[in-house]
Amino acid sequence: MKQQERGRISAFQYMCILLVIRMTATTVAFPFMTGHESPTDAWIGALIGIGGSLVLLELMVRLSLYFPDMTVVQFSQALLGKFFGGIAALLLVGFWVFDAAVTARAMGSALVNAFMPETPVLVFIIVTVFFGANGARQGLEITARWSELATVGVLMTAIMLVLPFKAMSFQNLLPILPYGLSPHLKRAATMTSMFLRLSVLGMMIPYVRNKKDVLRYTRYTVIVSGIVLTAQSIALVAVFGSRAATSAVPTLQLVRQITIGEFFERIEIIPVSLWLLNSGVNIGAFIWASSLGLAQLFNLNRFEPLTYPIGGLAVLLGMVLFKNYVEQVRYLIGLQPILVPLVVLGVYLLLYAGFIFKRLWFPKRTNSGAPAALEADPDDTK
Amino acid sequence: MLGRLVKKTKVLGWFGGKKRSGAGPGRKAEPSLSLSGVLEVDEARIRQAFGNSLDLVYRRIAIGKNGCIQALVVHISEMVNPQFVSNAIVERMVDKTENLTDPHTVYTHIRDRYVEVTDVTETHDIQRILEEITNGSTCIFVRGVNTAIVCQTQGFNQREVSQPSTESTIRGSKEGFVEALATNVSLIRRRIRNSNLRVEHYVLGAVSKTSVALVYIEGIANPGVIEEARQRLSRVKVDCIQESGQLEELIEDAPLSPFPTLLRTERPDRVTGNLLEGRFAIVTDGTPFVLIAPATFSMFLTAPEDYFERFFAGSVIRLLRYLAFLISLTLPALYIAITTFHQELLPTPLILSIAAQRDHIPFPAVVEAALMEMVFELLREAGIRLPVVLGQAVSIIGALVIGEAALRAGLVSAAMVVVVALTGVSSFATPIFSLAISVRLLRFPLMLLASALGLFGILVGLAVILTHLLALRSFGVPYLEPFAPFVGREQRDAVFRSPWWAMDERPGFVAERNGKRVPPGQMPKPPEREEGTEEVKP
Numbered sequence: 040m041k042q043q044e045r046g047r048i049s050a051f052q053y054m055c056i057l058l059v060i061r062m063t064a065t066t067v068a069f070p071f072m073t074g075h076e077s078p079t080d081a082w083i084g085a086l087i088g089i090g091g092s093l094v095l096l097e098l099m100v101r102l103s104l105y106f107p108d109m110t111v112v113q114f115s116q117a118l119l120g121k122f123f124g125g126i127a128a129l130l131l132v133g134f135w136v137f138d139a140a141v142t143a144r145a146m147g148s149a150l151v152n153a154f155m156p157e158t159p160v161l162v163f164i165i166v167t168v169f170f171g172a173n174g175a176r177q178g179l180e181i182t183a184r185w186s187e188l189a190t191v192g193v194l195m196t197a198i199m200l201v202l203p204f205k206a207m208s209f210q211n212l213l214p215i216l217p218y219g220l221s222p223h224l225k226r227a228a229t230m231t232s233m234f235l236r237l238s239v240l241g242m243m244i245p246y247v248r249n250k251k252d253v254l255r256y257t258r259y260t261v262i263v264s265g266i267v268l269t270a271q272s273i274a275l276v277a278v279f280g281s282r283a284a285t286s287a288v289p290t291l292q293l294v295r296q297i298t299i300g301e302f303f304e305r306i307e308i309i310p311v312s313l314w315l316l317n318s319g320v321n322i323g324a325f326i327w328a329s330s331l332g333l334a335q336l337f338n339l340n341r342f343e344p345l346t347y348p349i350g351g352l353a354v355l356l357g358m359v360l361f362k363n364y365v366e367q368v369r370y371l372i373g374l375q376p377i378l379v380p381l382v383v384l385g386v387y388l389l390l391y392a393g394f395i396f397k398r399l400w401f402p403k404r405t406n407s408g409a410p411a412a413l414e415a416d417p418d419d420t421k
Numbered sequence: 422m423l424g425r426l427v428k429k430t431k432v433l434g435w436f437g438g439k440k441r442s443g444a445g446p447g448r449k450a451e452p453s454l455s456l457s458g459v460l461e462v463d464e465a466r467i468r469q470a471f472g473n474s475l476d477l478v479y480r481r482i483a484i485g486k487n488g489c490i491q492a493l494v495v496h497i498s499e500m501v502n503p504q505f506v507s508n509a510i511v512e513r514m515v516d517k518t519e520n521l522t523d524p525h526t527v528y529t530h531i532r533d534r535y536v537e538v539t540d541v542t543e544t545h546d547i548q549r550i551l552e553e554i555t556n557g558s559t560c561i562f563v564r565g566v567n568t569a570i571v572c573q574t575q576g577f578n579q580r581e582v583s584q585p586s587t588e589s590t591i592r593g594s595k596e597g598f599v600e601a602l603a604t605n606v607s608l609i610r611r612r613i614r615n616s617n618l619r620v621e622h623y624v625l626g627a628v629s630k631t632s633v634a635l636v637y638i639e640g641i642a643n644p645g646v647i648e649e650a651r652q653r654l655s656r657v658k659v660d661c662i663q664e665s666g667q668l669e670e671l672i673e674d675a676p677l678s679p680f681p682t683l684l685r686t687e688r689p690d691r692v693t694g695n696l697l698e699g700r701f702a703i704v705t706d707g708t709p710f711v712l713i714a715p716a717t718f719s720m721f722l723t724a725p726e727d728y729f730e731r732f733f734a735g736s737v738i739r740l741l742r743y744l745a746f747l748i749s750l751t752l753p754a755l756y757i758a759i760t761t762f763h764q765e766l767l768p769t770p771l772i773l774s775i776a777a778q779r780d781h782i783p784f785p786a787v788v789e790a791a792l793m794e795m796v797f798e799l800l801r802e803a804g805i806r807l808p809v810v811l812g813q814a815v816s817i818i819g820a821l822v823i824g825e826a827a828l829r830a831g832l833v834s835a836a837m838v839v840v841v842a843l844t845g846v847s848s849f850a851t852p853i854f855s856l857a858i859s860v861r862l863l864r865f866p867l868m869l870l871a872s873a874l875g876l877f878g879i880l881v882g883l884a885v886i887l888t889h890l891l892a893l894r895s896f897g898v899p900y901l902e903p904f905a906p907f908v909g910r911e912q913r914d915a916v917f918r919s920p921w922w923a924m925d926e927r928p929g930f931v932a933e934r935n936g937k938r939v940p941p942g943q944m945p946k947p948p949e950r951e952e953g954t955e956e957v958k959p
Contacts, residue, residue: 052906150877155762163877170884177892184891184905308766312880319884 043334043342046180048243050252055186056324057237057260062193062267063142063314063321080216081272084223088230089265093258096237099387100257102394103244111241112332115386118393125336127386131238132332134382136349138236139325140356141370143168146318147357148364153291153311164357167315171322172350175330176343179246182327185320192313197267199310200274203296207277229372230268232379234261238387242328326350454547458567460493463547467495470551476500477554482511484518484563485527492527493562500557502576509537510559510572524565531561532570540573555630579604585687585709587854590726597687602632602706608689609636609704613696617641623654625668629661633668636692637701641927641935646715646896650701665705665712674894679862681855682895684716690725699932715898715931718890719915721856722746727918736917743916745850748843750860753790754871754879756840760786762875778834787872789833793841794864796823801845898930920944 048056106114111131116124147163174182240257247253275293294307330345339345361367456463464479471477480494494511517535521527532543544550545568550560557575582604585597598605606620621635635654637647653672662668665685673682686692687709692702695713703712713720722742727735760779764772782789800819807815823841827833844864851857863886870878893900903911911928913919922943927936 049906055907155875155877158874162874166874166877166881170881170888173885174888174891177888181888181891184899184901185888187905187907188887188891308763308876312876315877315880316884 041335041338041340043339044179044246044331046178046183047246047248048179048183050247050249050256052183052187053240053243053247053253054256054260055190056183056243056320057240057257058193058264059186059189059317060236060239060321060324061234061260061264062196063146063317080218080223081226081276082269083216084226085230085265085269085272087223087227088234089261089269091227091231092234092265093261095231095384096234096240096257096261097254098391099238100240100244100254102387102390103241104250104253105394106245107250108245110245110332110335111238111390112335115390115393116336118390118397123389124393127389128332128336130382130386131241132329132336134379135239135325135329135332136353137356139168139171139322139329139349140353140360141367142318142321142325143171143353144357144361144367145371146315148367149291150311150315152364153307161354161358164354167319168322168326168350168354168357170319171324172326172346174320174323175327175350176346178343179243179327182320182323185323189313189317189320192310192317193267195313196310197270199294199297200271200290203274203278203293206296207274208280209277211276211278211280212273225376228376228380232376235379235383238383239324239328242331322350322353326353456545456547456550456562456567456569458565460491460562460564463562463569464493464495466547467551467554470547471554480511482515484514485524486518486520486522489522490518490524490527491564494559495554495562496559496574497554497557500555500577501559501574505576506559506574510561510574513537514561524563528563528566528568528570531563536561536570536572538572538574542571543568544571545569552630575603577601582608588686588688588691588724588852590688590724590729592729593725594688594690596689598689598704598709598711600707600709602634602704605689605704605709605711606634606636609692609696609702612689612693613638618696621651625654625657625659626662627658627660629663631662632706633662634704635701636696636704638696638699641697641699641932642701643699643931646898646931647701649896650703650714654703662705662707664708665703665710668703668705669712674896678889678893679859680718680890680893680900681721681853681859682714682716682893682900684713684720684853685710685855686713686853687711688725694725694728695720697938698927699935715896716900717895717898717902718900719903721853722851724852728921732918732920736919739918740916742850742852745847746856746860749845749847749851749857750864751867751879751883752840752844752847753794753864754867754882755876756837757786757790757868758871758875758879761872775834775836778836781831782834783831785872787868789837790840790868791865793823793827793833793837794844794868796827797841797845798861902928902930 103111103114106117109117112128115127115131118124119127143164144160146167147160150163151158151160174185237257237260244250244253271290275290278293278296291307291311294310297306326346326349327342330349331342333339333345333349334342361370454466460481468477468479476498478494478496478498482492482494484490484492492514494506494514496506513535514531518527518530521530532541544553550569550571553571554560557573557577559572559574561570561572579601580599582596582599584595588597596608598608610618610620615638617639619635619637619639623633623635624630625633633654635647635650650672657668657671659667659671669681669683669685670676675682683703684695692711692713696702700713700715703714705712722739724738724742727739730738759766760775764776767775779786784792800815800823804812804815804819824838828835828838848857848860851860867879867882870882872878874881890901891899891905899906902908903915908929910926913924914928922945925937925939925941925943927938929936
């Protein structure tokens, strides 16, 4: 097995990458609120979604930890055979490229809507993706350090949400559960689909230095981002009431409420800049994962030359996926909660099936579940 | 007098232990000739090698009983201490050997008893003798003996130790490095009186044979890093090293980066502090600038004073410096972006006032900003190059050109003048000038990006710079080390400087083996008192 990525990251950096990926998806657009019924109860759906995501991510991480030195692309081939494993891995890689494109497009259109309506969205997509691919090309360590810095942005966003406290009225949260639980299940599905973007962790776990902490930090990620999201939805409803559901970029409107000392009035530029950096890092992580995945799938020597072409593909996809902003929002609300679980959970279901099958078939061969031939890996250096 | 000389020779003697002059690159692999023992032949060889240079001194003396033995003393006149040579060598050679007749006895007696120099060696290799003479040693030849005595008698004119001109502080040592390597090493050695302080000697430059010393503390510095430094130093192949900047370019990690990955300083206290954190220093002969590595970004925004003044003040001032760094990098670009694209970001009265000022300006904001920045850089450069007596003239012209005249002539707006001035002042707040230079360069691409894409362009420019910084390493240590990768413990000495009693650990990336600086619990407390008494318990 060739060693394409030589960097090693700490478990803390791993958590930072996941946090950044998770938070970018919902900072600008707030898809589990927009367009749903019963917007005032958004936080209930968020909580259900967090519970579900905790279980699903735990399963994904545990499978990866059975193969501590292999990425999901590598062990899928070990479990399902060269051909079917390759197809499963390709599905995941394709999903990451697709998601990088969606992220770039979402960020670009938010910038166009909010600040520079005359600039074509292509400019923003190209520049953001270039920034991401540039980071991805330098390897996982750079992406990890970037996300450590970007996590500061995540935390600042969380703090900023408390600032318009004068405009908040918690009466808006009442009544609780006016439509019953069913809209919340739909919302929870949206939330879970967002958490499933974290499937890139399958690529990162082999490069984490301290594997004991991986599970713990994955849980932290889900809980921290869940808390921030819940607080965000409560703050939005407290400020806007049920109007929150009709806005396309509610978070941005929330930040627009903030004035500091009646002098700094439009400080939304600060969170938007942070979000831009976050989405760049996010796209970088996806591009890194997909190019490394491709390199491992086709047994290439290096993954770096793939980063810019994959970035180009993401730009192209980002341009052709949606005709306009409405389509994009419709995708985020309608299609994503079905498509993402179908791909990611489908692949992982197959992997687990293969895993159990192998365990039943060769129960005595190894105690870790990996075929013995793979355990004696010459590159297995810590 | 003698005490001073002994001290001086001692300083030089420190190199004795680990001399690597033989391993130096660029040394010609000539077949080494041995001394013949015939004075005339050997002198002719040396004369031939130096080609009748003006400053060579060949002193023939007759020693022994009735002057029966011929001896030759060779040195370069301005590289040695002449008093010392005449008192401690020539005079004693003549006086003490009056009863001896055998040249070999005379030779051994001179070598072992008479010469009043602490560092005395002998050799028969002519190549080595030539090197020693160019180094400022005095060589003694005795007729009939085919080895020569080499006495370390260096003594040349050097600048007095004075206040460092590029890094001044209010509180702290006023000593700065000078050009002489031995003095510089002694300045470090005087601050760390510990036998674990290692000084390794290298001779670099095929022609110039410049002395370079690698200084570190054994047991604190990471041996892997030191080995890497040794490797890189011995890989250097140039003909001459005039300044440590030259050396820096030959051993740094990222030769194409605009950012410096080795810190240069004129202050011995900065070197001492960094040695104690586990870094190493490279002292180059002929320049007061000492290189320190592994260097991280935060070191460039640290002044020695941060550690000497109270820690509250130190922290706030350091924070101010980070702010100044950001201002000097982005302020002109922000001005362009805001006046061109994002007028809504400023409060209405302010933007109206700026718009009114810019109303009669013929240029777009980017041209205005580039023009003023260029003028400012020009003035700054001219100010450095001009003779000191003319400096005032430049500042008068500068103030007039940048300030009043340009405004009155309607070339630039007053807000632009403020922006340029603020940028200039902020760039002077960077304690290490080599970082300020890279910021100066990066400001212009950012201004271009701002004029094309507004704040978004600035953000992307900064992001690309930051990606580059994140990928940088200095001798294996990530450049943005306490921030990304984030090290919680080291935040005590990053943007904020915590009190000395709380900084009980060395930076983990640098000092891997010996991380503990002092035992914990150093916070001073008043002594405990017994109930009801004012007396202090013994």
